[in-house]
Amino acid sequence: MDKAQLIAIIWNTIAAFFTISVFSFMYKDNFMYKIAESIVVGISAGYFTVLLVWTSLRPKFWEPIVNDHNYWYLIPGLLGLLMYFRFSPTLGWLARYPLALYIGIGSGIAIPLQLQTFVLTQVKATILPIHVMVDNRINPEGINNFLIVVFVITALIYFFFSLDHKGIVGRSATFGIWIIMIGFGASFGYTVMARVSLLIGRIQFLMSDWLPIVK
Amino acid sequence: MLKRQLPMLIVSIVGLIMTIQYFIPHPFSETIYNYALDWLIIIGIFAMPLGIYSMVHIHVQKVARKQTGWGYSVVALLGLFVMLALGWTPDCLKDGTFFMRLFEFVYIPIQATMFSLLAFYITSAAYRAFRARNILATIVLVSAIIVMLGRIPIGEAISPHIPEVADWIMNVPNMAAQRSIMIGLGLGAAAIAMKIVLGIERSYMGMD
Numbered sequence: 001m002d003k004a005q006l007i008a009i010i011w012n013t014i015a016a017f018f019t020i021s022v023f024s025f026m027y028k029d030n031f032m033y034k035i036a037e038s039i040v041v042g043i044s045a046g047y048f049t050v051l052l053v054w055t056s057l058r059p060k061f062w063e064p065i066v067n068d069h070n071y072w073y074l075i076p077g078l079l080g081l082l083m084y085f086r087f088s089p090t091l092g093w094l095a096r097y098p099l100a101l102y103i104g105i106g107s108g109i110a111i112p113l114q115l116q117t118f119v120l121t122q123v124k125a126t127i128l129p130i131h132v133m134v135d136n137r138i139n140p141e142g143i144n145n146f147l148i149v150v151f152v153i154t155a156l157i158y159f160f161f162s163l164d165h166k167g168i169v170g171r172s173a174t175f176g177i178w179i180i181m182i183g184f185g186a187s188f189g190y191t192v193m194a195r196v197s198l199l200i201g202r203i204q205f206l207m208s209d210w211l212p213i214v215k
Numbered sequence: 216m217l218k219r220q221l222p223m224l225i226v227s228i229v230g231l232i233m234t235i236q237y238f239i240p241h242p243f244s245e246t247i248y249n250y251a252l253d254w255l256i257i258i259g260i261f262a263m264p265l266g267i268y269s270m271v272h273i274h275v276q277k278v279a280r281k282q283t284g285w286g287y288s289v290v291a292l293l294g295l296f297v298m299l300a301l302g303w304t305p306d307c308l309k310d311g312t313f314f315m316r317l318f319e320f321v322y323i324p325i326q327a328t329m330f331s332l333l334a335f336y337i338t339s340a341a342y343r344a345f346r347a348r349n350i351l352a353t354i355v356l357v358s359a360i361i362v363m364l365g366r367i368p369i370g371e372a373i374s375p376h377i378p379e380v381a382d383w384i385m386n387v388p389n390m391a392a393q394r395s396i397m398i399g400l401g402l403g404a405a406a407i408a409m410k411i412v413l414g415i416e417r418s419y420m421g422m423d
Contacts, residue, residue, distance in 0.1 A: 015324040016324075034287050035290055038288070039325065041294065041295075042290065047314075054307075060253050060256055061260070076257035080257060083262050098261070100223070103419055104225055104412070105252075107226070108232065117401065118397045119401040119402060122397050126394055155391060178350075178354055181355045182358045183393055185354065185357065186384050189358065189360070
């Protein structure tokens with residue numbers, strides 16, 4: 001056995017150990033699960049801090065100032081430092097300035113972007129031809145396109161509270177909530193399947209990847 | 216003035232500039248947009264040590280006071296400091312380094328297994344939530360069962376139509392429901408953003 005194989009066995013055994021530790025929670029909350037839980041908290045905080053420093057802070061803050069002498073980037077740096085005044089009982093209000101810039105930029109970008117991405121694009125994708133011909137024959141895709149329009153409108157009526165949900169509006173809203181429930185059910189089923197596929201992945205790791213190499 | 220009005224004024228002015236620049240297809244407008252995005256990221260990163268400080272503070276206090284489960288706090292702090300120490304140079308992000316191996320063989324397996332455990336808990340939660348007590352719960356239940364059966368071989372074995380129905384549910388009613396939620400979400404988010412820019416919504420600064 002060479003060194004690379006030995007290293008692979010050690011790391012895979014560590015991964016298997018933590019996988020089994022987390023699975024042990026199915027029996028009951030225990031010491032091994034809590035160890036794994038605490039390790040993941042520490043490692044994730046450390047990993048993402050390091051990742052942000054080297055992939056965002058360095059190229060977006062340090063390099064423009066030091067290499068390109070673009071001193072505009074000192075402004076967000078100084079504003080970022082003002083955040084730490086939150087700990088000061090008398091100068092805590094200074095922390096509002098970076099927050100103001102952050103919220104201002106975020107909100108300003110969000111207004112057109114949210115309308116563009118979540119409203120206009122969705123409406124555009126919803127209103128499609130209902131008469132679809134493929135090879136000179138009517139394609140059922142057109143019926144689906146029509147149904148999507150009806151379903152979206154009725155589901156939106158359910159969320160519209162400026163009118164009383166009575167009469168035609170009430171009936172549309174009721175139909176709309178049925179559509180939303182079908183959507184919730186489908187999303188739930190899809191999520192369950194995704195989790196089961198993760199479970200299969202972990203069991204495959206233990207049975208096919210780890211066990212054969214430690215045997 | 217400096218404590219309340221000026222930050223509010225900054226929010227409104229910056230918010231308006233960022234909204235208007237979207238409608239002006241000009242290199243200058245694009246430069247403003249790119250700077251703003253970079254500044255957003257930089258300010259966000261400067262806030263990160265606050266989170267790390269908070270985490271360290273909580274765990275150190277737990278250890279110092281020997282509270283129940285203080286040993287786990289030692290493990291969490293150890294994980295954090297080992298990663299910070301190993302991540303001292305940018306080379307730590309290359310494949311095969313000890314830093315990346317800890318991520319790959321400790322963080323990813325724990326995270327993936329925790330999510331996979333949800334397969335069991337989500338099922339028991341679903342049993343309690345979706346029992347066919349009324350028409351709406353029944354619709355959710357039937358839709359979920361069809362989608363799940365449509366994704367596994369046994370569904371096709373029961374009837375070849377089940378995968379087709381599952382696909383139709385995903386592509387028609389599910390898509391319509393998701394779209395209506397997204398449209399509502401987009402309108403709501405844009406309205407909240409407008410209220411912030413116009414100074415109507417001020418709770419984010421600890422004001423009423």
